[in-house]
Amino acid sequence: MDFSKTDEQQLLLDSIDQFFEQHPEFDERYIRDCEEKQVPLSEFRNAFIDAGLGLLGIPEEYGGVPVDTQTLVMVAEKIGEHGFPSGLGSMLQVDDVLAFGTEAQQKEIMECLLGGSNMGFCLGLSEPQAGSDSNAIASSYVRREDGKVVINGHKTFTTDGDRAKYMLCMTRDFECGLPPQKSMTCWLVPMDSEGITLENLHKVGHRTRSLCEVYLDNVVVDESDMVGNEHEGFxxxxxxxxxxxxxxxxxxxxxxxxxxxxxxxxxxxxxxxxxxxxxxxxxxxxxxxxxxxxxxxxxxxxxxxxxxxxxxxxxxxxxxxxxxxxxxxxxxxxxxxxxxxxxxxxxxxxxxxxxxxxxxxxxxxxxxxxxxxxxxxxxxxxxx
Incomplete structure (x- = not known):
């Protein structure tokens, strides 16, 4: 396999160098100021999108610039070389929603990513008793007679939980009688839903990204909010x-x-x-x-x-x-x-x-x- 850069990849990487040359305001003082205020690097993110560089990896039909994973990791390295977080986390969300999301979910998440936020959804996976052990997840969902779904649980170490529009929330069906790995279902939960409360955790690093405890108390979602198939969330x-x-x-x-x-x-x-x-x-x-x-x-x-x-x-x-x-x-x-x-x-x-x-x-x-x-x-x- 040949990992030498193509002419197109080299031009792209050169354009990132030029971006930082044209934006001297995005220096270490800018990052330090955002860290002290514990706010996201919004100005950098918006300028990156305006330059067309923040659209990489998003399908063309949603207004993005499709590139392969090889190119994306080269871009991440180049942005990191300038001392900035890559924002490559959007690749994770694109990959997830394109693989498992409905057409409506895909459109919604892509609009979030293109709208100046690199957080279409946060990940609701870890729980106080379920960090490395995913089988110990205790967040549950049950169906009501009116067809709605009710979620209860407690998620922890949720990155940008207070900034994301949605949470990809892992839950268990405790009534199906199946083992943990075959009873899990994911939902795209709106973070402004009634019954969601947040508490911020204070980290040693990554201070421009928040970290939250998320409590879900009888949060109601629709069947259409399911991501992937039921019981295949694992x-x-x-x-x-x-x-x-x-x-x-x-x-x-x-x-x-x-x-x-x-x-x-x-x-x-x-x-x-x-x-x-x-x-x-x-x-x-x-x-x-x-x-x-x-x-x-x-x-x-x-x-x-x-x-x-x-x-x-x-x-x-x-x-x-x-x-x-x-x-x-x-x-x-x-x-x-x-x-x-x-x-x-x-x-x-x-x-x-x-x-x-x-x-x-x-x-x-x-x-x-x-x-x-x-x-x-x-x-x-x-x-x-």
Whole structure:
């Protein structure tokens, strides 16, 4: 397989560089200001859409610019190189709703994504007692005599739950007598529904994204709000995880490239003991190992994206890539902070932000330990 960039891909990546050159207001001070206020990067997102770059990956019939996954991960890396979150999470929502949503649901979510928000829906999966263990989900749904559906439950660690228009909510049918994996159903729940209350959680990183507890108390939805088939919600989530893990890996790569570039520049300019610190072998060793990890991350991500574009199973590739890239990116950011030294540990340096943001990627989308469990099980299946 050939991962060299096509002329079209290179022009696209060059246009992202030009975007940042033309918008000097989107610098680290802008991100820091949004973090302090704990508000989304709305101005950046809107300008990105106006430039046509925020439309990538959305089907043409909805007003977007269709591109393959290979191109999307290259774009994520390029945006991350400039120190910004990629916004590639929209790829996850597009993939989900196109695979399982009705025509009306697809139209609604695409309109949300094209309207300046990268959150058509938030994910209502994790619960206080059901993090890594999806089978322990306790949120329930029951049908009323008038044909409506009533949902009760408590979701936690819901990213942008207070900003999304909808929630893709996983529920259980406790009356069907089926095992957990065969009794789950997903619903597209409007977040302004009566019976929904929210509480914000305060995170270490990713401070321009909110994190919420979501309580659903007799929330009423329609049968038409079902996503996919009844009792097949577990398959919706499994496909979701495959794409989410690739998204996390691509964002991790972008963070690592940005941190590496900052550390490399600092090593070339910072003088101690009469010469640039980059001339000391221990610093050189760190830079070399950082570069090796970045190259390995890129190769793994591009290969996984290629496999997705070619319809191959991601059961091994996706968790493998996510596990390696989440760890490697954090290690690169950590080494970058070490090279930059005291300044790297202050909020004056964007490396400190990248460092705390990268740490979350070893938890979200499946912890390191869960990735090993999934991979070990899949590898053993291959020899049975």
């Amino acid at each position: 398959m919706v989530v499994m496909k979701n995880f495959d794409v989410e893990r690739l998204v996390i890996a691509a964002d991790s790569l972008g963070m690592a490239v940005c941190a590496y570039n900052d550390a490399l520049l600092h090593a070339a300019q910072r003088e101690q003991f009469g010469k640039p610190i980059g001339q000391f072998q221990l610093i050189q060793e760190m830079l070399v190992h950082m570069r090796i990890k970045i190259d390995n991350m890129r190769n793994s991500i591009y290969r996984t994206a290629w496999e997705k574009d070619n319809g191959e199973s991601l059961r091994v590739a996706s968790p493998l890539t996510k596990y390696y890239c989440a760890q490697a990116a954090f290690e690169v950011c950590d080494d970058a902070m070490q090279i930059i030294g005291g300044l790297g540990y202050t909020e004056e340096s964007r490396v400190s932000r990248l460092w705390r943001d990268a740490r979350m990627h070893r938890i979200g989308g499946g912890t390191d330990q869960v990735m090993i469990h999934i991979l070990g099980r899949q590898l053993l299946k291959s020899v049975r």
